[in-house]
Amino acid sequence: MSPATTGHARPEPYPTAGPGDVVQRQQLLRVRGRSVAWAPPLLLLVAIAVADYNTTGEFRIISWIVLVPGIAAALCGVWGTAVFAVLAMGTYTLVDSAWPHQFQAGLPDFILVALGGVLATLACVVRVRGERRALHMRDVTDTVRRTVLRPLPPGWGGLEHAGMYLTADTQARVGGDFYDIQPGPHGTRVLVGDVQGKGLGAVETAAVLLGTFREAGFHEADLATVADRLEARMARHRAYTAALGRAEGDRFATAVLLGFPADEDGVVDTVVFGHEPPLAVSPSGVRHLTAAGGLPLGYRDLAPGPPPVRRVGLGADETLLVVTDGVTEARDRDGRFFKVAEEVRRAVAADPRLTAPARLVNVVRDRTLRHCRGRLADDTTAFAVRRARGAGAERREGGRSPL
Template sequence: MRAARAHVSLGHVSGGPDSSGEGSGLRVRYPRAGRRGVVHRHQLLQVRGRSVAWVPPLLLLVAIAVVDVNTPGEFRIVSWIVLVPGIAAAICGVWGTAVFAVLALITYVLVDSAWPNRFQAGLSDFVLVAVGGVLATLACAVRVRDERRMLHMRHIADTTRRTVLRPLPPSWGGLDHAAVYLAADTEARVGGDFYDIQPGPHGTRVLLGDVQGKGLGAVEAAAALLGTFREAGFHEPDLVTVARRLETRMVRHRGHTAALGRGDGDRFATAVLLAFPPDAPDAVDLVLFGHEPPLVVGRAGVRSLPAGDGLPLGLGDLTGAPPQVRRVPLAADETLLLVTDGVTEARDDTGCFYPLSDDLARVVVADPRTTDPHRLVAHVRDATLRHCGGHLADDTTVFAVRRHR
């Protein structure tokens, strides 16, 4: 599996009290993360919002002219001025590159004419500078076109991400929540991890899962499961029925992809399905589909919910048994932490896995405020990136929820 450095924007973040739909609430600096743990986008070649991309080629133009004028005639570097439009093509716009191409040509003529005939570079270098300027301008036009195309594709990826992982309002469904999503594919910016909260007349339901595999096929499966969850989670009074509908949807999706002749017809998904029943404020209902059980993080410590024997979504027909729903106690100040493989399988340079439970137990003792969903998610995100050196082997989702107090 290809490892990839975590995306510079730290992925999709939601649930912060001061966050927008893009989740800016947790896109802040955390000193504990370290320089290799959290990567931030820096606006290079800008000062106070103004572009200074023209400065490097201008300085190079002036430097070449000054050095050529102040050195002996046997040392002529005026032809190096062809580098100026080349540098501009890499960092400036098309018109800026064209301007530097003209300036380089004019400067060449002025500097070369200042020398006696026996020291002049001549027509051949003049043609070199002229052709170099034209080629640099054309190369810049291609670069700008590709950048616009890339930005358009990134906009499409962001739209897809917001469609699959819709922004969640604060205290949605009576739950305080926070989430961080980091795609292992830094270019796609979206993967097979999914989560959502669906309030309804039968209580609030929560779903988090991880579709097996990568690429758009995993995104399709995640979107299909989320669509079913949003409908069934609202209408169905029984959590077992919700679980069965998710299983049925995954089987139908597999059948559809197989009928299309695609190679991902055997795809499945691990998931955690939670329900906060309105008649039991001190408990939570849990269904596990081959996923790691959530951790309960509270001031008293960290404990894991019981592991289930349910199979991943799409493989339930191997047993035919109905999903098992377990009701477990949950104190008012306890937070449920749900993570995907990107956290549980994060390795350091020696191959050791990130000790999530032990790390949280230590942090909660040192700072009980870490049980807050936003602080908890931020810590797990930073600790995971720090542990694996910023290289994620899989899509990573950190999701924390607790009843709103």
């Protein structure tokens, strides 16, 4: 499982796969930051040469030296493998002829060692090309992930925040869960959601919704209008995919939309699109945030009209926690669901400092993985947010930012 748990540090440069970034397996073969991938094949070469030199009669193991370039092909680069192939041939010639009056393996085994070195070098070329291709695909995936889950600066929009994201597919690195914060002149808006389904279609839908949220969340004064824009964009995207002939016409998304008004600190506006309501976590306990329930995004035709918006009070020491169904539907060995509210309540009762966003999402991550023994059935996201102390000036500054 590859967790993406962050306090959202400042954005890093996008990674690129260059010719030198081809030896991921060497990360385990380092001493004080230096690669020692050459050590195993070298030790094997020396061991075979010494063992053969100290044997007599017709028992010769020098031909085993053909294994050396094969080991190097799995651990070293192309040039390193070629060097070991040459060393293997040279060592074979030297050791095999050291005792001219005894049995010698001779030319046939030398040809075997030489052929093994050539084949090992070619195999290394194929392996390195595959690694470069895999690194390039990883870079593409990371770019997509940064689009859906873009890095958020600390204190963005006057909020302390932290997010945890785990993919059910450990190789995918990105899925249909999403979250973002958008500061603007009318306050700071937060969106957390989960697109139905998996694969690139779910990622595409998440990116579409986030693009709309980032624009509407900045420009629109009314949170209900932001919610309406999200619903309209979902309908347009479904029509678009249907026109392409893709079987995604029934795709929907559950989400929680939060609005922290610029002119009032002790409240939060909420819109729930078929999602689990947020939890308000404080040192004194955990409560479900009272929020009007609505249908998921994509089902507006079943309930026409503007989505319900509810303003609720929020204590200065309360942190809002939103999780996706990867958390709430995690099962243990007996098939019991993970009860996030109870687990968070126990954790906070034992240590009130766990209400801090970064610590809170770590608690949710660790206890979810422990509950399901690391076997996630769905993408898993937890996002925690609360107002920062003295955030008024920062919110006004964020309101002038178009990001």
